[in-house]
Amino acid sequence: MALRDDFPILQRMVHGHPLVYLDNAATTQKPQVVIDAMNDYYTQSNANVHRAVHTLAGEATDGYEGCRTRLKTWFNAERAILTSGTTEAINLVAHAWGRANLVKDDAIVLTEMEHHSDIVPWQMLAEERGIEVRYVPVLDDFTLDMDVYAASLEGAKLVCVVHTSNVLGVRNPLEDIIRLGHEAGAKVLIDAAQGVPHDRIDFEAFGADFMAFSAHKMCGPTGIGALLVRPEVFEEMEPFMGGGDMIETVTIEGSTYQTNEHKFEAGTPRIAEAIGWDAAFGWMESLDLKQEHKRMLEIARYTAAELRALGMTVYGRHDDADSAVVSFLHPTLHSEDLAHLLDAGGYAVRTGHHCAQPLLHRLGISSTVRASFYLYNTMEEAERFIAQVKIILERFV
């Protein structure tokens, strides 16, 4: 598979075995072009952005703003605020939009499927402002209870829903969620951390008011992400962090603020990371993501079926729009034990609650083992993974 050659880390050995990296829902590996772009910035163009007139500052600014331009083009969005990742993007909405627009007794609708980063900021704001938080339950088929969702919208000012569950891989009916949310007069935020790596979303057509995601789950660097905002909602946001770069003027009497995305990017931004992310988009541009998604989903379906045949409980359904995530549990072998034993063979998987404790509580479990596939994974790796699981079960159960 030629694509794999772009990822130097895939050549490494772990405990004497070739690395099989199946922890992509946590973070993805980086192609050489991303590593080179960041290295080139630090070796050739390192400078602060926006203010200085020298050549290096111009190159750094072009690189940083080039990432924003790429985001706007890739997602067809008018406003793209660069953040440290999905978590900061959601917190930014809570502080910059929530504090300016939500008051006591307003309601926010979340779901049981959310990552902690789309629960905790709202709980904090709710406590501070006396806001009601409503949770849409997850049904036994791993989907959201849309009847409860519809009923919970009465008087709601904001809906926050995960695009694709990081535990289940289930892609939610976002079009219906957004439409119903808007009909009820609520703004809609989509946590797309697990969605954008698999699905090239047209933000304008999608219709959400906010969309948050991270670079590192789509072959970009850690430490950077984005918040896309509809232009009219952008105008409803007040500055959150104060400091350099976000101001227009500062006097001892007070300050005025930038009117563009810089208003929400106080301080020296993540320049190398933005340049690296831009390179990742450039690398992904040549791929047929729809075709790749189908291929990855086939690998996930095979893996899920084989694990079920081995007596595992698999949490997820792997419908066409779902992500290639397989969460599973053995009836007796602890998830942490299984993950350590897999690591001994070079297989990197995730265990634990995946920062989605309310969902795991709903499922009646405290952890799962999670294998998640991405662009560079192959069916042959999945077959070897299943063979390794069989060896472990024969030896340790």
Added chain:
Amino acid sequence: MTYPAQLVELIEEFQDVDDQMERLEMVFEMADEVVLIPIDDWSDRTRVVGCQSEAHVRVSLDDGKVLMASAADAQLVQGLMGILTIAINGSAPAQALLLSPAFAQEMGILKSLSPSRSNGFRNMFDKVMLEIRGLVE
């Protein structure tokens, strides 16, 4: 770090093994070495907080010597408890407190000993040491 003789022997045994799977199998076998806390006695007081698995420890003094009892639902964690049991049970508290958690790295079992939420061994080790300190202060 100077380790007690019984632990030195174990470290050498582990270092002689090249295959990580085999090494983990040896840790699994160490799970039998614990003085078991029955599941009915598991409580918030015995729970190792921040462990991915359900892990419990209780330390007391028996005739002035350390007596660590423990249990975990993950075999690997209980195996590490078994190794710690071999290292400290029957020792004077002051001697047990000298033990560094680095032995788990020297045995090739763990790569990292950072006290993160997912590092059950480090959290368990710290709780045991804290309880020993509490007994002698």
